[in-house]
Amino acid sequence: QVTLKESGPVLVKPTETLTLTCTVSGFSLSNPRMNVAWIRQPPGKALEWLAHLSSNDDKSYSPSLRTRLTISKDTSRSQVVLTMTHMDPVDTATYFCARMLGSVASISYFDFWGQGTQVTVSS
Amino acid sequence: SYELTQPPSVSVSPGQTGTITCSGDRLGDKYTSWYQQKPGQSPILVIYQDNKRPSGIPERFSGSSSGNTATLTISGTQAMDEADYYCQAWDGRNVIFGGGTKVTVL
Numbered sequence A: 001q002v003t004l005k006e007s008g009p010v011l012v013k014p015t016e017t018l019t020l021t022c023t024v025s026g027f028s029l030s031n032p033r034m035n036v037a038w039i040r041q042p043p044g045k046a047l048e049w050l051a052h053l054s055s056n057d058d059k060s061y062s063p064s065l066r067t068r069l070t071i072s073k074d075t076s077r078s079q080v081v082l083t084m085t086h087m088d089p090v091d092t093a094t095y096f097c098a099r100m101l102g103s104v105a106s107i108s109y110f111d112f113w114g115q116g117t118q119v120t121v122s123s
Numbered sequence B: 001s002y003e004l005t006q007p008p009s010v011s012v013s014p015g016q017t018g019t020i021t022c023s024g025d026r027l028g029d030k031y032t033s034w035y036q037q038k039p040g041q042s043p044i045l046v047i048y049q050d051n052k053r054p055s056g057i058p059e060r061f062s063g064s065s066s067g068n069t070a071t072l073t074i075s076g077t078q079a080m081d082e083a084d085y086y087c088q089a090w091d092g093r094n095v096i097f098g099g100g101t102k103v104t105v106l
Helices: none
Strands: A003-007 A020-025 A034-039 A048-053 A058-060 A069-074 A079-084 A093-101 A108-114 A116-122 B008-013 B016-024 B033-037 B044-047 B059-064 B070-075 B085-092 B094-097 B101-105
Touching: A003 A093, A003 B094, A020 A034, A020 A093, A020 A116, A034 B094, A048 A069, A048 A079, A048 A093, A048 B094, A069 B008, A079 A093, A093 B008, A108 B044, B008 B016, B016 B085, B016 B101, B044 B059, B059 B101, B070 B085
Parallel strands: B008 B101
Antiparallel strands: A003 A020, A020 A079, A034 A048, A034 A093, A048 A058, A069 A079, A093 A108, A093 A116, B016 B070, B033 B044, B033 B085, B059 B070, B085 B094, B085 B101
């Protein structure tokens, strides 16, 4: 059974760094067809892709947030970590991690999603 | 930057066919996926690679893509299909989501 579970702070202050962890089960982060992405959704708004990480440690970031994001993984702990620097109230959102299935990006899709974690940015 | 455009809302009567469009430059040359999201829940994949249906997704959901438009069709729409629907495609290494379409069944 494939599951993904996000964890991290519920509240962060402006200018702080957010660190989120996605713990997966039911698949291996070393499987070349199975990658993990972070996607967020501000209240009442659309989904926004942030970053993804492949099994060979290849990383891709949203061009608009690239300078603020870092994605990494600990395969032995089945965890993918996203850090976002210089948090601002506009970054208030539900943050999802999702499994990205496919050997190459252009044919990949998100077949399993975590429940999401709500992050509020406020002083 | 690449954009995907969806109508903000679509209304469909129970038992009827509803269609949701997703437009983007030469979108038919890319693969489109579709996700259903109900209030307070995580998105669920309903169509991938334009027209493939994951296990467990009802046959009433179908997809197609050609030219600049991908389409999600819900045949015999049920009340449980009321949700937000998002299209998604790739622009190189970047993931692009559409703005979402709220489907109302009434």
